[in-house]
Amino acid sequence: MHTLTTPPPPAFDVLSPQCPSRTVLRHVTDRWTPLIVSALEEGPLRFGRLRERVGGITPKVLTETLRSLERDGLVLRTVGPTSPPRVDYELTELGATLAGPIQTLRSWAQEHAEAVLSARDRYDAE
Amino acid sequence: MHTLTTPPPPAFDVLSPQCPSRTVLRHVTDRWTPLIVSALEEGPLRFGRLRERVGGITPKVLTETLRSLERDGLVLRTVGPTSPPRVDYELTELGATLAGPIQTLRSWAQEHAEAVLSARDRYDAE
DNA sequence: CAGGATCCTTTTTGATACTG
């Protein structure tokens, strides 16, 4: 083995302030991304259906978040040549690799919601 | 089996706007929580060390986030009776259950940072 | 050392109305 072997990839570390992976982590954990990825995990959805599925999101914010996901290569947007327009959103291959980790977090939140809520109550009672 | 068996737990669903699990998920995915939990995963840290470890965080925000984590039962704060003061932070048992899911996400971000970055470049080039 | 107190800026989010 000599110096012509491929060099090790740069060590990304989210704990370092300038590490690009931190912006990636941040985006992936923003307010709506986990919910949208969760919603798309089961298959493509049209804009309107997605909006229904992700309760409480406004069209403006949904559009913004989807654009950003598209930019990051996580979501694919497909426009049908119809009128009225039909637009489908689906996870890309890369996006699909994110779905697992997000589900893990989602499950954690759902499974431990009660514990967190009661911890809050206890804390606030003091 | 009859009706005296424990009833199923309420179905938490983060996709529902008023579901309490959503606030839990949101907190767990806020800007600094994943980084702090990551930093604490390897063991207790004092305030100053934690601040060094989580690059870029200001004392104010670190304090706020830690308080919030304490309130949610994820972090334990221990004050030593010394002068100058010594304060240790560590994950609670509940907090430790969160460390795994967070690591998963952190790893995803680090492993896919390049892919996301180049997707961004491609998108912006158009 | 570990913050608390202030003040201020930036970023995010939301409400509402409108359009191809």
Added chain:
DNA sequence: CAGTATCAAAAAGGATCCTG
């Protein structure tokens, strides 16, 4: 249907200075 435009509000984050 799938957005866009505009405006307003809020929340988060940051800079700085101070203290037991």
